[in-house]
Amino acid sequence: MNQSDAEIVQFDNVGLRYGTGKEVLTDISFTLYPGSFYFLTGASGAGKTSLLKLLYLSQRPSRGLIRMFGTDAITLPRDRLPGFRRRLGVVFQDFRLVQDLSAFDNVALPLRVAGVSEKDILRPVSDMLDWVGLGDRRHARPATLSGGEQQRVAIARAVIGRPDMLVADEPTGNVDPDMAFKLLRLFEAMNRLGTTVVVATHDVHLIQKVPESLIMRLDKGRLSDPTGALRYPPRRAAMGTRPRGTTK
Amino acid sequence: MNAPPIPGAPAAERTAGEAGVGGGLAGVRASLAEQWRERTGGADARMLPQARLSGPMPWVMAIMIALTVIAAASGLALRNTAHAASADLAGGVTVQILSAAPADRARQVAAALTALRTAPGVAQAAAVPQDQLNALIEPWLGTRPGDDLEALPIPALIDVRLSAGAGAQQIAQLRRLLAPVAPSARVDAQASWLSPVFGAIGALQVLAATLIALLAAATAAAVLLAVRNALGSNRVTIEIIHMLGGTDSQIARIFQRGVAADAAAGGIVGLGLGIVAIALLRRSFVALESGMVAGGGLGWIDWLLILLVPLGGLALAVLTARLTVLRALRRML
Numbered sequence: 001m002n003q004s005d006a007e008i009v010q011f012d013n014v015g016l017r018y019g020t021g022k023e024v025l026t027d028i029s030f031t032l033y034p035g036s037f038y039f040l041t042g043a044s045g046a047g048k049t050s051l052l053k054l055l056y057l058s059q060r061p062s063r064g065l066i067r068m069f070g071t072d073a074i075t076l077p078r079d080r081l082p083g084f085r086r087r088l089g090v091v092f093q094d095f096r097l098v099q100d101l102s103a104f105d106n107v108a109l110p111l112r113v114a115g116v117s118e119k120d121i122l123r124p125v126s127d128m129l130d131w132v133g134l135g136d137r138r139h140a141r142p143a144t145l146s147g148g149e150q151q152r153v154a155i156a157r158a159v160i161g162r163p164d165m166l167v168a169d170e171p172t173g174n175v176d177p178d179m180a181f182k183l184l185r186l187f188e189a190m191n192r193l194g195t196t197v198v199v200a201t202h203d204v205h206l207i208q209k210v211p212e213s214l215i216m217r218l219d220k221g222r223l224s225d226p227t228g229a230l231r232y233p234p235r236r237a238a239m240g241t242r243p244r245g246t247t248k
Numbered sequence: 249m250n251a252p253p254i255p256g257a258p259a260a261e262r263t264a265g266e267a268g269v270g271g272g273l274a275g276v277r278a279s280l281a282e283q284w285r286e287r288t289g290g291a292d293a294r295m296l297p298q299a300r301l302s303g304p305m306p307w308v309m310a311i312m313i314a315l316t317v318i319a320a321a322s323g324l325a326l327r328n329t330a331h332a333a334s335a336d337l338a339g340g341v342t343v344q345i346l347s348a349a350p351a352d353r354a355r356q357v358a359a360a361l362t363a364l365r366t367a368p369g370v371a372q373a374a375a376v377p378q379d380q381l382n383a384l385i386e387p388w389l390g391t392r393p394g395d396d397l398e399a400l401p402i403p404a405l406i407d408v409r410l411s412a413g414a415g416a417q418q419i420a421q422l423r424r425l426l427a428p429v430a431p432s433a434r435v436d437a438q439a440s441w442l443s444p445v446f447g448a449i450g451a452l453q454v455l456a457a458t459l460i461a462l463l464a465a466a467t468a469a470a471v472l473l474a475v476r477n478a479l480g481s482n483r484v485t486i487e488i489i490h491m492l493g494g495t496d497s498q499i500a501r502i503f504q505r506g507v508a509a510d511a512a513a514g515g516i517v518g519l520g521l522g523i524v525a526i527a528l529l530r531r532s533f534v535a536l537e538s539g540m541v542a543g544g545g546l547g548w549i550d551w552l553l554i555l556l557v558p559l560g561g562l563a564l565a566v567l568t569a570r571l572t573v574l575r576a577l578r579r580m581l
Contacts, residue, residue: 056491057581058491059581060581078578078581079495079496081581082490082493082494083493085492085493086492086493088493090491090492096484096488096491097488098485098489099485109492110492110493113489113494113498114493157492
């Protein structure tokens with residue numbers, strides 16, 4: 001298999017600085033493969049959120065090369081960005097729910113943006129809200145939801161469009177352990193269907209619950225590779241459990 | 249634990265298979281309504297509640313539209329006044345017989361009338377009756393019992409209508425025609441007396457057009473400021489929609505709908521206010537009972553143009569909103 005066909009994201013010597021400050025990310029190089037499950041770990045301030053911003057195309061790097069879905073994402077014309085973003089599902093650390101919309105409308109937002117008709121939105125959004133335990137809060141505005149409920153709405157919104165890649169920044173930080181486990185099962189289920197999942201977290205217990213996951217660790221803006229996630233083929237594949245979605 | 253409801257896909261595919269269930273006319277109608285909503289930006293509206301601008305925006309639009317309607321109506325009425333007056337005066341010529349001696353004046357009037365009535369290009373020639381002349385000068389000279397106005401050396405007037413316009417060449421021809429038979433005749437084109445009035449009317453029309461242009465610019469500026477303000481207060485939401493793959497056009501349409509709603513409400517109120525003002529002005533001018541003002545009414549085409557003012561304001565506001573939003577969004581990633 002051609003390597004470039006298999007990759008979903010490739011970072012090559014990427015650096016990021018905000019304004020004229022020092023680099024918050026330095027010499028970041030890695031490749032994400034379709035159907036793989038990655039955890040991004042690191043201490044607070046290590047650069048996890050900055051790296052995720054590059055992944056979900058909210059920030060352009062100061063240097064280096066980023067390829068996404070086989071295309072140079074740095075020189076990508078602005079009018080092609082929406083098409084790329086629709087292939088991504090993002091769970092923001094601060095949820096970023098639209099305060100004027102109900103839980104239902106927030107979850108439906110990616111489908112509406114993608115032009116899905118209303119009659120095709122009702123059932124999947126209702127099912128998703130039921131599953132995350134918010135079926136009876138579908139009309140509630142974010143301000144009236146607890147932190148955990150808002151987080152579940154944010155996750156439901158991220159996965160409702162069945163993205164090619166799911167990027168989640170501390171997605172279980174505000175929910176109880178049972179709900180955290182349940183949400184993790186959702187990510188795994190999506191991963192089994194071919195979605196590449198990248199979860200930034202501090203939670204070691206969460207990582208241990210996905211034994212097949214690959215771990216990337218950020219330390220002061222530099223990436224390390226405790227599980228061979230950055231190798232090609234990734235260590236897990238070398239051990240006989242290839243990243244899902246790749247073919248021999 | 250239940251299996252996660254893996255979404256997505258399915259949305260379109262799943263319901264494509266279910267489409268026939270609802271079937272029938274109601275289904276077709278709902279589908280057409282849905283398509284219409286999506287084509288006209290209705291689907292975008294569900295991404296955000298109606299992006300209303302700021303509170304005073306409809307009132308600002310109402311004031312702008314009312315002023316524009318009044319300016320437009322004034323400009324059109326002035327144009328009609330000028331047209332009516334110039335049509336009345338286009339072929340009009342006044343011949344004054346200035347002779348002081350009544351008998352000689354009467355002889356020259358008769359000779360001039362004979363010459364004029366047989367002259368080519370003259371459609372009509374008639375002496376202005378003495379009682380009309382007396383009425384004309386009465387406000388200046390007054391009348392008392394015993395006064396003999398006819399004894400005054402008042403010029404006799406002959407009202408002439410030319411079949412063509414009363415240009416300089418025609419006036420010169422009339423002067424040559426009358427010189428032998430009525431040596432004291434003075435020939436003037438009636439339009440020349442009113443040329444300063446026509447000049448003033450033209451200047452007022454230019455003023456009305458300038459006012460309309462300035463009001464349009466002010467409307468655009470007001471919309472621009474309101475949209476910028478709304479963009480600032482909705483910045484987070486816009487970023488979220490961007491992050492979810494929303495296009496600039498989708499976001500712009502949300503704001504366009506908000507502006508359109510405000511402009512439509514303001515336009516209706518402004519049109520109403522403007523029409524009331526026009527009606528009051530019309531009543532005041534009609535009370536003047538001036539012949540010239542009477543020609544300045546508004547025709548149905550004029551009213552049609554006035555009714556287009558709020559539509560023009562709406563189009564201008566929506567276009568301004570779209571351009572403002574798109575320009576602002578280009579600065580975002």
